[in-house]
Amino acid sequence: QVRLQESGPGLVKPSGTLSLTCAVSGGSISSSHWWTWVRQPPGKGLEWIGEIYHTGSTNYSPSLKSRVTISVDKSNNQFSLRLNSVTAADTAVYYCARGNHGDYTHWFDPWGQGTLVTVSS
Amino acid sequence: SSELTQDPAVSVALGQTVRITCQGDSLRTYYASWSQQKPGQAPVVVIYGKNNRPSGIPDRFSGSSSGNTASLTITGALAEDEADYYCNSRDSSGDHVVFGGGTRLTVL
Numbered sequence: 593q594v595r596l597q598e599s600g601p602g603l604v605k606p607s608g609t610l611s612l613t614c615a616v617s618g619g620s621i622s623s624s625h626w627w628t629w630v631r632q633p634p635g636k637g638l639e640w641i642g643e644i645y646h647t648g649s650t651n652y653s654p655s656l657k658s659r660v661t662i663s664v665d666k667s668n669n670q671f672s673l674r675l676n677s678v679t680a681a682d683t684a685v686y687y688c689a690r691g692n693h694g695d696y697t698h699w700f701d702p703w704g705q706g707t708l709v710t711v712s713s
Numbered sequence: 714s715s716e717l718t719q720d721p722a723v724s725v726a727l728g729q730t731v732r733i734t735c736q737g738d739s740l741r742t743y744y745a746s747w748s749q750q751k752p753g754q755a756p757v758v759v760i761y762g763k764n765n766r767p768s769g770i771p772d773r774f775s776g777s778s779s780g781n782t783a784s785l786t787i788t789g790a791l792a793e794d795e796a797d798y799y800c801n802s803r804d805s806s807g808d809h810v811v812f813g814g815g816t817r818l819t820v821l
Contacts, residue, residue, distance in 0.1 A: 640810040699746035699761035
C-alpha cells in the first residue's frame with residue numbers, strides 16, 4: 593500500500609521560498625505515475641500546482657509556472673516542491689498525491705495527509 | 714476554457730438520491746474524476762474514468778458523463794456522505810490538471 597508523507601517548514605517569510613518534500617513508501621517513485629502537488633487555501637478549494645514523472649518530465653500550473661519547481665529524488669524515493677517569492681496568498685495546506693492515468697482519465701490516489709504552510713513575517 | 718464549474722452547495726434528504734454536476738470544455742475529451750473531502754482530512758477519490766470505484770468505495774456512488782457535463786450520483790445518501798466533492802480532469806491540452814471549485818453536500 594503506497595503512502596505519501598509531506599514534510600517541511602510550517603512558516604515561511606514573505607518573499608522567501610517555500611520548500612516541501614513528499615516521501616513515498618510502499619512503492620517506487622519510478623513507477624508509471626505523475627507525482628503531484630496540490631494546495632488548498634484555508635476555507636477554499638483545491639488548486640493543482642504541478643506534477644513530475646520519474647524521468648524528470650514536469651508540468652506546472654500556468655498561474656504558478658514562473659515561481660514553481662518540482663524535482664524528483666529517486667535514490668530517496670521522494671519528490672519536492674519549491675515555490676519562490678511567496679506572499680500571504682500562498683498560505684495553504686499543501687498536499688502531495690500520486691497521479692494515476694488511464695484512457696482519457698486522470699485521478700489522484702493516494703494523497704498525503706497535507707501540511708499547512710503559513711506565509712507571515 | 715480550462716475551467717471546471719460546480720454548484721457551490723447541494724442538499725439531499727437522508728436516504729434520497731442526489732446528483733452533483735461538473736461542467737467544462739475538457740470534459741468533452743476527458744472523463745472527470747471525483748474526490749470526497751471531509752473537514753480536516755485529505756481528499757479521497759470516489760469515482761474515476763467512465764464509472765470506476767476504487768476498492769472500499771460504496772456502490773451508492775456512481776459517475777456518468779454527457780457532452781461537457783460530468784455527474785456524480787449518490788443513491789441513498791447517508792449522513793456520512795456529507796462532505797465537499799471536487800471534480801477534476803486533464804485540461805483540453807492534456808498538459809495540466811484542473812479542479813472544479815467544489816460542491817458542499819449537506820445531508821438533511
